[in-house]
Amino acid sequence: xxxxxxxxxxxxxxxxxxxxxxxxxxxxxxxxxxxxxxxxxxxxxxxxxxxxxxxxxxxxxxxxxxxxxxxxxxxxxxxxxxxxxxxxxxxxxxxxxxxxxxxxxxxxxxxxxxxxxxxxxxxxxxxxxxxxxxxxxxxxxxxxxxxxxxxxxxxxxxxxxxxxxxxxxxxxxxxxxxxxxxxxxxxxxxxxxxxxxxxxxxxxxxxxxxxxxxxxxxxxxxxxxxxxxxxxxxxxxxxxxxxxxxxxxxxxxxxxxxxxxxxxxxxxxxxxxxxxxxxxxxxxxxxxxxxxxxxxxxxxxxxxxxxxxxxxxxxxxxxxxxxxx
Ligand SMILES: Nc1ncnc2c1ncn2[C@@H]1O[C@H](COP(=O)(O)OP(=O)(O)OP(=O)(O)O)[C@@H](O)[C@H]1O
Ligand SMILES: [Mg+2]
Numbered sequence: 314x315x316x317x318x319x320x321x322x323x324x325x326x327x328x329x330x331x332x333x334x335x336x337x338x339x340x341x342x343x344x345x346x347x348x349x350x351x352x353x354x355x356x357x358x359x360x361x362x363x364x365x366x367x368x369x370x371x372x373x374x375x376x377x378x379x380x381x382x383x384x385x386x387x388x389x390x391x392x393x394x395x396x397x398x399x400x401x402x403x404x405x406x407x408x409x410x411x412x413x414x415x416x417x418x419x420x421x422x423x424x425x426x427x428x429x430x431x432x433x434x435x436x437x438x439x440x441x442x443x444x445x446x447x448x449x450x451x452x453x454x455x456x457x458x459x460x461x462x463x464x465x466x467x468x469x470x471x472x473x474x475x476x477x478x479x480x481x482x483x484x485x486x487x488x489x490x491x492x493x494x495x496x497x498x499x500x501x502x503x504x505x506x507x508x509x510x511x512x513x514x515x516x517x518x519x520x521x522x523x524x525x526x527x528x529x530x531x532x533x534x535x536x537x538x539x540x541x542x543x544x545x546x547x548x549x550x551x552x553x554x555x556x557x558x559x560x561x562x563x564x565x566x567x568x569x570x571x572x573x574x575x576x577x578x579x580x581x582x583x584x585x586x587x588x589x590x591x592x593x594x595x596x597x598x599x600x601x602x603x604x605x606x607x608x609x610x611x612x613x614x615x616x617x618x619x620x621x622x623x624x625x626x627x628x629x630x631x632x633x634x635x636x637x638x
């Protein structure tokens with residue numbers, strides 16, 4: 314999945330006049346702005362559009378109320394993305410007065426470039442179709458391609474069993490179940506492959522774990538438990554983990570998620586740490602079609618060719634401005 318554009322209306326701090334983020338204008342960009350300007354809201358908008366879930370809102374029921382801009386009665390997100398050489402458009406609306414959601418999915422037709430609806434009978438059916446087309450569930454997405462603010466340790470802090478499950482979903486092992494139904498021959502291959510992957514994952518997750526895998530290596534070459542690292546150090550470990558997981562997603566043969574998002578975390582880093590992280594992002598760029606780094610640190614934006622500045626006006630809400638260096 315590669316984002317193309319995002320249009321928000323009355324979503325969190327964004328106002329009634331729609332703000333649009335055009336992803337076509339950049340490959341790698343930094344989203345900047347002071348605290349509370351609406352940076353993380355951009356990510357919430359993407360996940361809410363695709364799955365009806367966001368950082369503080371993980372159930373689809375009335376929780377959308379929390380995302381609706383205070384004082385407004387209806388919010389909407391339009392999110393366009395490319396997936397497997399097709400272009401899709403998702404429109405999700407929420408009416409606060411009626412506490413009702415409306416969801417549409419469209420695919421662009423090649424012959425005349427017009428969008429044709431793939432919207433199902435009801436919300437649930439359309440949601441299933443979006444999840445199927447994107448090829449990922451919300452949880453897998455925020456454990457890989459999106460490092461969400463305050464949840465950067467989401468992957469590292471999971472139990473070995475849960476980590477194995479996430480890896481299995483990233484590797485899309487479930488796909489091989491479907492192959493079994495299709496042909497015995499292919500099933501045998503798939504099962505062999507699955508066994509191989511599961512063995513590898515089981516070796517990672519269960520005992521006996523080689524001593525050096527019980528923690529991460531510090532600058533003295535000593536292995537220590539993850540919990541003993543400082544906030545800034547832990548972020549670096551999580552950063553490395555996420556880059557590796559996102560790389561897996563980006564190179565998967567079927568549904569590729571060719572985007573990487575890092576929301577905050579740089580705030581805890583010293584200047585050398587920031588320099589290393591920026592270098593690492595530069596080195597990994599070719600794996601992704603979109604890289605978005607979010608920060609409130611003014612100096613960090615200079616390290617990126619494009620930055621998107623967010624300002625907030627008391628009446629009209631958050632506004633986006635794309636600046637080329
Ligand atoms: N329903 C809502 N209506 C209006 N404003 C909201 C609503 N929900 C959240 N906000 C506000 O939207 C603003 C943007 O939030 P967001 O999380 O995007 O900030 P941010 O730019 O990422 O800030 P930080 O640098 O602190 O992480 C915040 O001021 C938040 O309080
Ligand atoms: Mg934020």
